[in-house]
Amino acid sequence: MFLEPYWMRHAEASAVVVSGWHRMSYRATDGLFQSVELERCIRRLHRAVGNAVADDKQIVFATGSMQLINALVYALSPDSNSGSTANVVATTPYYPAYRTQIVLFDSREYKWAGNTSMWAKASGNSTTKEDVIEFVTSPNNPDALLHQPVVVGSSAILDHAYFWPHFTHIPAPSDADVMLFTTSKLSGHASSRFGWALIRDEKVAKRVNDYIMQNTMGASRDTQLRMLAIFKTILANLHGKEDIFAFGHDVMTAKWRKLSAVVSRSRRISLQNIPPQYCTYFDKIREPSPAYAWVKCEREEDSDCSDVLLKAKIITRSGVWNDASSRYTRISLIKSQDDFDLLLERITEFVDAELTAAGSNSM
Amino acid sequence: MFLEPYWMRHAEASAVVVSGWHRMSYRATDGLFQSVELERCIRRLHRAVGNAVADDKQIVFATGSMQLINALVYALSPDSNSGSTANVVATTPYYPAYRTQIVLFDSREYKWAGNTSMWAKASGNSTTKEDVIEFVTSPNNPDALLHQPVVVGSSAILDHAYFWPHFTHIPAPSDADVMLFTTSKLSGHASSRFGWALIRDEKVAKRVNDYIMQNTMGASRDTQLRMLAIFKTILANLHGKEDIFAFGHDVMTAKWRKLSAVVSRSRRISLQNIPPQYCTYFDKIREPSPAYAWVKCEREEDSDCSDVLLKAKIITRSGVWNDASSRYTRISLIKSQDDFDLLLERITEFVDAELTAAGSNSM
Numbered sequence: 001m002f003l004e005p006y007w008m009r010h011a012e013a014s015a016v017v018v019s020g021w022h023r024m025s026y027r028a029t030d031g032l033f034q035s036v037e038l039e040r041c042i043r044r045l046h047r048a049v050g051n052a053v054a055d056d057k058q059i060v061f062a063t064g065s066m067q068l069i070n071a072l073v074y075a076l077s078p079d080s081n082s083g084s085t086a087n088v089v090a091t092t093p094y095y096p097a098y099r100t101q102i103v104l105f106d107s108r109e110y111k112w113a114g115n116t117s118m119w120a121k122a123s124g125n126s127t128t129k130e131d132v133i134e135f136v137t138s139p140n141n142p143d144a145l146l147h148q149p150v151v152v153g154s155s156a157i158l159d160h161a162y163f164w165p166h167f168t169h170i171p172a173p174s175d176a177d178v179m180l181f182t183t184s185k186l187s188g189h190a191s192s193r194f195g196w197a198l199i200r201d202e203k204v205a206k207r208v209n210d211y212i213m214q215n216t217m218g219a220s221r222d223t224q225l226r227m228l229a230i231f232k233t234i235l236a237n238l239h240g241k242e243d244i245f246a247f248g249h250d251v252m253t254a255k256w257r258k259l260s261a262v263v264s265r266s267r268r269i270s271l272q273n274i275p276p277q278y279c280t281y282f283d284k285i286r287e288p289s290p291a292y293a294w295v296k297c298e299r300e301e302d303s304d305c306s307d308v309l310l311k312a313k314i315i316t317r318s319g320v321w322n323d324a325s326s327r328y329t330r331i332s333l334i335k336s337q338d339d340f341d342l343l344l345e346r347i348t349e350f351v352d353a354e355l356t357a358a359g360s361n362s363m
Numbered sequence: 364m365f366l367e368p369y370w371m372r373h374a375e376a377s378a379v380v381v382s383g384w385h386r387m388s389y390r391a392t393d394g395l396f397q398s399v400e401l402e403r404c405i406r407r408l409h410r411a412v413g414n415a416v417a418d419d420k421q422i423v424f425a426t427g428s429m430q431l432i433n434a435l436v437y438a439l440s441p442d443s444n445s446g447s448t449a450n451v452v453a454t455t456p457y458y459p460a461y462r463t464q465i466v467l468f469d470s471r472e473y474k475w476a477g478n479t480s481m482w483a484k485a486s487g488n489s490t491t492k493e494d495v496i497e498f499v500t501s502p503n504n505p506d507a508l509l510h511q512p513v514v515v516g517s518s519a520i521l522d523h524a525y526f527w528p529h530f531t532h533i534p535a536p537s538d539a540d541v542m543l544f545t546t547s548k549l550s551g552h553a554s555s556r557f558g559w560a561l562i563r564d565e566k567v568a569k570r571v572n573d574y575i576m577q578n579t580m581g582a583s584r585d586t587q588l589r590m591l592a593i594f595k596t597i598l599a600n601l602h603g604k605e606d607i608f609a610f611g612h613d614v615m616t617a618k619w620r621k622l623s624a625v626v627s628r629s630r631r632i633s634l635q636n637i638p639p640q641y642c643t644y645f646d647k648i649r650e651p652s653p654a655y656a657w658v659k660c661e662r663e664e665d666s667d668c669s670d671v672l673l674k675a676k677i678i679t680r681s682g683v684w685n686d687a688s689s690r691y692t693r694i695s696l697i698k699s700q701d702d703f704d705l706l707l708e709r710i711t712e713f714v715d716a717e718l719t720a721a722g723s724n725s726m
Contacts, residue, residue: 063426063556063579070578080469097577104577106443106471191584193426214460214467215433216426216579220586221554 033218034061041231042181042196046173048238049245050280051163053175057198058205061219062212065161065182065195069135070101071215072178072197075207076133076155077109087113090135091150093142093294093324095159098135115323119151135159139168142321142330143272144290146171161185166248167291169279177201185291187230187244188334192223245281252289255333255340259293262344266351267358269305270296293331305329312350314343396581397424404594405544405559409536411601412608413643414526416538420561421568424582425575428524428545428558432498433464434578435541435560438570439496439518440472450476453498454513456505456657456687458522461498478686482514498522502531505684505693506635507653509534524548529611530654532642540564548654550593550607551697557582557590608644615652618696618703622656625707629714630721632668633659656694668692675713677706 039059046054062068077086088102092115102112110133113119119132132154138147139162146168149156158176162168162185182195199205212218234244256274263271274288295316297305306318306329316329333340402422409417425431440449451465455478465475473496476482482495495517501510502525509531512519521539525531525548545558562568575581597607619637626634637651658679660668669681669692679692696703 063583066577067579074467101577104437104574105468108469108471191581193579193581193583211467214429214464216430216556218554218556220426220556220583222586222589223583226585 033213034059035221035224035228038224038228038231041228041235044235045231046198048235049165049170050173051165051170052160052179052181052198053173054198057179057200058202060197060199060205060208060212061224062195062197063216063219063223064184064190064193065159065180065197066097066101066193067212067215068180068195068197068208069097069157070105071208071211072157072180073102073110073133074107074211075204076157076178077107080109084131086110086133086155087119087131088133088135089113089116089119089151089154090137091116091147093140093321093328094135095137095141096320096322099322116150119154133157137161138163138174139290142292142317142328143294144168144274144288144292145272162291164248165245165279165281165286166252167289169277169286170281171277172280178204183227183230185334187234189227189230192226194219194223194227249282249286249289252291252333253287256288256290256293258344259331259333259347262348262351263295266354268297268299268302268351268354269309270298291332291334293333294328295331296328303327309350312346312353314346314350396576397422398584398587398591401587401591401594404591404598407598408594409561411598412528412533413536414528414533415523415542415544415561416536417561420542420563421565423560423562423568423571423575424587425558425560426579426582426586427547427553427556428522428543428560429460429464429556430575430578431543431558431560431571432460432520433468434571434574435520435543436465436473436496437470437574438567439520439541440470443472447494449473449496449518450482450494451496451498452476452479452482452514452517453500454479454510456503456684456691457498458500458504459683459685462685479513482517496520500524501526501537502653505655505680505691506657507531507637507651507655508635525654527611528608528642528644528649529615530652532640532649533644534640535643541567546590546593548697550597552590552593555586555589557586612645612649612652615654615696616650619651619653619656621707622694622696622710625711625714626656626658629717631660631662631665631714631717632672633661654695654697656696657691658694659691666690672713675709675716677709677713 042059043054046052062071073086073088078084086109088098088110090098099112102110116134132151134149134151134154134156136147136149136156137159139145140147141162156176157178157180158174159180160174161180161182163170163174164186177200179198180195183192184190184195197208199208237243260271263269272294274290276285276287278284279286295305295309297308302308304326306316306326309316309329316331318326318329321328331343405422406417409415425434436449436451441447449472451461451473453461462475465473479497495514497512497514497517497519499510499512499519500522502508503510504525519539520541520543521537522543523537524543524545526533526537527549530548540563542561543558546555547553547558560571562571600606623634626632635657637653639648639650641647642649658668658672660671665671667689669679669689672679672692679694681689681692684691694706
């Protein structure tokens, strides 16, 4: 049923193409658009890692979690006949695609309504809970901290792209009504474009699924098959010698430790504070291992932090964190070891130059 | 760069996952989101088949041509600051996803405006060409006939999903400003979700690409790699013993010939008329080989044709062809040989019953 494997091996390729139309068709396992076996693996992984309660949720597959951003807002917005418009918000600094997607699709049922701060204040006033859809990225991109919804009574979408033990401690399984995950940040298979939503309410899940079917008629079954193999490999190695999370945590911790050591010598730049925390997956206090460093320039004259660092050939990501002060910028730590080593070298030079200058000044 | 092939074979799977993050990332060939080699194959195939002028067009990949429906309407609609709204239309009977997608996304920049008939009449009046976006499916789904835009001066989107020599004669290469294609109907790989648009105007292509990036961050690179292998196989066999189009044409012609022979004995049901036509690809007059039969119930009392056939256990697709008379219904011929044989058997019984009854009546 699912991705006729003999296609490329079969001598009479063309015969397979046409006679196999019905069997290849749009379906995966048992005539469904989603592989049942892959769903099972996803539930097993959440259970084993302890990062989300999946067993009482619907799973909807998508072409990356990107696709689910607008799909979920569509599903959580009022019906097109109601005449009301949902307000979509997030807390600064937030992942820019929430805003850019809502603006691009420009639907009559919802609109981008900016930072949560004004909505958190307004709650209890004219704002009702149906009015607000809040994106909460936890751990957050860019600052890597765990977050909770701040608008009381909003429909919250918990984007847990980074909520895996290589990037954060897992204090307890997340049990939000709507959660997002992606292989992009689980195993690094960003280009495979595979994400999934865990959704408590069946009607919401159905609306998300309707959207995905209308938008792309599901997620590629080639991708689903590849993801199945990847999930099985990850599952087979949990807590073993080849545990992806233990390995990932080691790699990311080493990067953070080195970066922190260099930056701690500086008074010109600083990093977000992430304390060591108890992690249920590793069953121990673990060192921080964020995907991103959220750098602050401390000097008054360094108001454009990204530009200050760029002059020292340190490339960061700025300008996309709407409403966030330009005094902050993001350094990505999910890059190759070579690129990280070069980054560390340049930051070391930047800090050394600061200390040398400070030394000269104090003479 | 493109889909680290050693992932599943490598003993230290987890090591690959994390250290390979940067290389796997989101990119395909040369840091681009689209495989340059696959683009080349698509251009070669259009040139070799002679169904579209691709060389002066931009190619945008998508998760099936489904995704391109709304992406193209977005790209061809007025800017969100202009205050005007595009009217999206198609000629009855048309593929239902044009309407359902426009209704679902419910954008402020465009709206579904129904059948072309009222717009064709209105042209020259208050309607300006910027106002209308016309979907033209050619060959059409459901009636399998070649079509041209009918609203003068509209932005036309030529959906050429079925414009391949196994389904239709190719009179000349299509050279429309905006064209859609999909592997779903080229080779039957519907579940791979791969489609592409050929677009003349660079600005329109850029807007479509922006949409695809925002919506799903491109098409799955696993899928792109698989499609590359499939295109290479198809290209290597053109006009040879394993030519997909010659094989497909033989299979589809045989089905149409058998179905036509049975239905021609009936006065209760009829099929659309498709004459044999000269095809530039085969360089000969070819027999018809449509993907769908568009069945008409001729008796006045058979106003719900689908229901009439369902009573004879013949499953057709109806109810989705907005504004089309329920006197018509669609039979799919792109099914397995077993399913087709069963279909033919039941239609034969249906026609035999009609003739037996007619014989009794005339006694």
